[in-house]
Amino acid sequence: MSKVTAAFTLVVTGLVFAALSGHCHGQLQAGFYLGKCGYNDVEGIVKGIVKSWYKNDTTITAALLRMQFHDCFVKGCDASILLDGNDTEKTAIPNLSVRGYDLIDAIKAALEKACPQVVSCADIIVMATRDAVSLSGGAPYIVQTGRRDGRVSLASNVDLPSPKISVVDSVTAFAKKGLNIVDMVYLLGGHTVGIAHCSVFKDRLYNFNNTGRPDPSMNLGLLFFLRLKCPKDSTFDNTANLDQSTPARVDNYYYQQLLLRNGVLQFDQQMAVDSLTRDTVKAIAWRSDFGTKFGAAMVKLGAVDVLTGSYGEIRKSCRLANT
DSSP states (O other): OOHHHHHHHHHHHHHHHHHHTTOOSTTOBTTTTTTSBTBOOHHHHHHHHHHHHHHHOTTHHHHHHHHHHHHHTTTSSSSGGGOOSTTSGGGSGGGTTOOOHHHHHHHHHHHHHHSTTOSOHHHHHHHHHHHHHHHTTOOOOOOOBOOBBOSOOOGGGOOOOOTTOOHHHHHHHHHTTTOOHHHHHHHGGGGGGOEEEHHHHHHHHHOGGGSSSOOTTSOHHHHHHHHHHSOTTOOSOOEEESOSSOTTSOSTHHHHHHHTTOOSSHHHHHHTTSTTTHHHHHHHHHOSOHHHHHHHHHHHHTTTTOBOTTSSBOOSBTTBOOO
16 A cells, blocks of 8 residues: 555544544534434434435435535535525526435425424435435445524535546645545545536547547547447437446445546546546545445535534525525
8 A cells, every 4th residue: 555545544534433433523413403303303304205205216316415515515514505596506507407406395394394493404415415325325424413504695606616627626626625635536436326418528529628539538438338328419418427337326336437447527537547636546446445434525525614503594494594
């Protein structure tokens, strides 16, 4: 094991123990809602609704992972992405394809019936995502709760990393959120159940960097397959799985595919070769503890710039700030 990989492993191991030991990030804590909703089990209610939803739509896992990332990366994990209205975060171009709002509404309705204005929408996102990951084969992980909801949601605040961002610029963007390189690589593991539209990567198939040729770093078998999915002159924006091996399961096969040059997105493939991230990608690809460490990274993401205590509010509806 290289010194770099060993250092990365020590950092991530520390994150795992922090996540599973019940320690708090700020004022967040595991089991925050115990005894706060009468005899009702808040996390049990969330899990039951997510499980019922998942039976009809297994792609909800990818949707919730994306929702949590898009929420937490903009002004922190405050459910601002859920607010309706003109010029809210929902209306920003990167968020137009975010979905899963109906599931969050269903969970919120059930919890409001059990104990009005006790459980925040921000916590619902994090709990629901955790449960969906587990249903998709990911390792169970303990989430910390106690977030409160934000009142401000502006499209102008949405500044998310592009699929074509460089690795070094992505590292900088994640560092601004208190997330290190290892966190970033693990969080990109959410792509194990994700999809991308042809329009996002089509240049890699036909005109990479305006050369008139495909991206030479792409596996030829994947290139052939994606060209069938995304014909050059097609006006229909098809989608492709980001994990070409087990697209419905949360596992480390996504990283193994990157090592085989089967990364669909330019950034994903660059992660496997860039000196800043390649050792981590290789380590994750062949280790058996991806699920646990992915969960730890999700816990850390869920603690980004949270509102707790007297800050923010507990919304009556996830779509509207309280009046």
